[in-house]
Amino acid sequence: MKIVGIVGSNAEVSYNRLLLNFIKKQYSQLFDLDVIEIKDIPLFNQSDNQTESAPIQKLNKKITEADAVIIATPEHNHTIPASLKSVIEWLSFEIHPLENKPVMIVGASYYDQGSSRAQLHLRQILDAPGVNALVMPGNEFLLGKVKQAFDENNNLKEQNTIKFLESTLKKFVQFVQLVTRLDESSDQPLPEEDLHVTNTIDTTIKDVNMSAEDWVEQAAKKVNAVEGDTYVKLNRGILTVDQINTFLASMPMELTFADNNNQFLYYNYTKPAEEMLADRVPGQVGNPLALCHPERSLKSVEWVIQQLRSGKQDAVRVHVPTHGPDKFVVHNYQAMHDDQGNYAGINEYVLDFKPVVNWYLKQTGQKLEGSTDSLSNSPKHDVDAGSGATTKG
Amino acid sequence: MKKFIGLVGTNADHSTNRMLLQFMQKKFKQQADIELMEIRDIPIFNKPEDKVVPNIVKEMAEKIEQADGVIISTPEYDHSVPASLINALNWFSYGIFPFVDKPVMITGASYGTLGSSRAQLHLRQILDAPELKARIMPSSEFLLSHSLQAFDENSNLKDNDQVEKLTRLFEDFLVFVELVNQLTHAHGDNKKEAENFSWENI
Structure with a gap:
């Protein structure tokens, strides 16, 4: 509580x-x-x-x-x-x-x-x-x-x-x-989510087909997106676009950015889909979230976004147990907010907690109580267990 | 002639409580000199350790001290007194005690029915x-409801019954001030009690 x-x-x-x-x-x-x-x-x-x-x-x-x-x-x-x-x-x-x-x-x-x-x-x-x-x-x-x-x-x-x-x-x-x-x-149902992105917001790059394989290239051209060694001023610091990419690629987790209009705008692309914990392919970027998920899990996707947008929950975590006992993979759907506190979309980070916990146990000389694999035995959560984005097609 | 302070109980730019006090100022100018006092520039009270009271508060306290009485007109925010008026009163009882034994008449205006x-x-x-210990006139409520509709284009109260009621209450207040002036026996004690009332050491 x-x-x-x-x-x-x-x-x-x-x-x-x-x-x-x-x-x-x-x-x-x-x-x-x-x-x-x-x-x-x-x-x-x-x-x-x-x-x-x-x-x-x-x-x-x-x-x-x-x-x-x-x-x-x-x-x-x-x-x-x-x-x-x-x-x-x-x-x-x-x-x-x-x-x-x-x-x-x-x-x-x-x-x-x-x-x-x-x-x-x-x-x-x-x-x-x-x-x-x-x-x-x-x-x-x-x-x-x-x-x-x-x-x-x-x-x-x-x-x-x-x-x-x-x-x-x-x-x-x-x-x-x-x-x-x-x-x-007495709760009113939360408003429906526009998973097919039929509306635009201020930051939406307009007149580019969101489901196009080369959405990134088309959209970049449209807005003259900077790249390479161009400097970008951030809160707080200055990096080139290359440095930002290097930085994000080094994050020990898979990062995905969906805006508050339910459009998938970014993931830290470092490896092919089959090597990822939650597979994504470059051509997916730009898609409405509805296209990133199988039809059967759209209700769960909507539920998660409703929780985050309404502020009922700040983060929704789903353990995906399909990676075997050596991993404890969690899809973390973290609400993002702008500096006024307005909902700004989802930061989905997919993280294997196992190395973190192992490191902690080793450092502190502690052991987990109960069975040795208790970490991977938690009950399967039925929310979006089909996992986040799946490979298109 | 009696000298009164009309304390506007809000920091809002537009206030029917201010209008009510202005109306009283005009209406009763034969009987008393009512000076309106605004609270909007008083800084927020934060119980400063050094006990230093802002100059603006000191000046206002001095005027209250000098006056024969105070008329406070308060709006209602969330079933209570506005923070800005509480704020002023917090300062007026922090090392200075202008309200001790001061005759006070309370009026109030609200947009609603109550x-x-x-x-x-x-x-x-x-x-x-x-730490305030004012002498509040008993049994003398003046409640101006639906105050947005209560004044005419010359800022006069429209309803004659209300004007008469206010007039009678004000006449009572003049008598009340005289009465309070005779209630001198406890004044020394009250003053001492307020001064001894330390926010720290009781």
Whole structure:
């Protein structure tokens, strides 16, 4: 379970930050907690819409992708700090990532009250129509007198507090599971994927037959693509096209780039199809994804792209067990995003994990428990087990 | 004549709360001098370690200190007070305490039906915090709903009943200010309590 922990204060010193970091460390068996800061988020102003700015988009993406959110709030003036209120206002103005998101509220304060009033306000705020979060009822966690609460290693001192916090967090995990089930049952189907690429996007090279064997040559001519020793400026560096090719060819995996329009644009071509883990041939490049896969696996292909485009999953991994016990080949469909956080297509990297794991075991002197070939015995996944792209024809 | 600050509870360029305060400024100019105060240039509060309050905040606090009372008009964002107004109040209780025992009248305007009712309740609780400790006029809600349609082309409130209600409330506020001025017994304690209220050392 992936949970985002929002530090509800932009102050340099914050016990709420300590509390979230403690939760992350102490209860890592229950969930992964990504502790995020709000200090880069500007003060909300409806006349100066900064929804598209990087800090807000980053927060939006993290919350959208998380299963749940924990907010740790201090109390200023009997309510939540302006900086936290501001964040919620941005997240209920043009974007609504907290909608139907399970949220748990915790809070630490210098006083006995432990942010009780701020927490009540926060509940009401999160319940507002523009926010529409699903705040876990009951189960308040108020940490009063925080200055005495942590030891020198930033751990909570009181065993009873640690136990109580654990029981509350366990209830929250159940709450998240419950809410997620409710949510799934009412889920709208995701939009269909245009696997035949009937539309174009800004970067589509137009008026070249996508299924042509020499699409690369035709398309390159069309856009005057640079090659050879021409320099290309990158983030961050400068390489010639030849150097980029050398670099990508040296990657210890097979790389494939499909854009967000489902067009196969690139693979790091170093060897013939029959020597590859997932076979590709030069003439395939440029094809719509529908042409790269057998008809029977198109539904699976669509499902994978829907997961990535919608942000439901950041990566879909499929183990392809047809390579024998000496390899553990995984097709990794990794979502790509531009610097605004928009879906930009798929980086499919096909990697044999076996040498990586073997190297790790050797370096650390560890052995795998159980059978010697446990690594290659994982159950066959039925998603696109026909594997990624297959040789055309 | 009484001198009041009309605190615009939002940093938005267009605000019916600003219009409401401007209307009150004009309507009650015989009874009081209302100076509008904007919060949009106040930097975001981040509890600075060095406790240095920005000059703009100090200047505003000084004006509030000098005034006989403050009228705050708040919109409602997400069932509560806008971050920008909370932000201003955070600063106004960080080593400076201009609101202690200051008579405050709360008004609010909203585009919808409820007229910022929940935000006003939160604002009452906020102003009651020990480090702000304002004297908020009790039982005196003024909620202006559907505020986009509430003003005519001369920026006057259209609905006569509402104008009358606002007038009566304002007259009450003038009396309330006098009353508060007599509530002096606890003033020393309140001031001390606010000053002793350290964000660090309680």
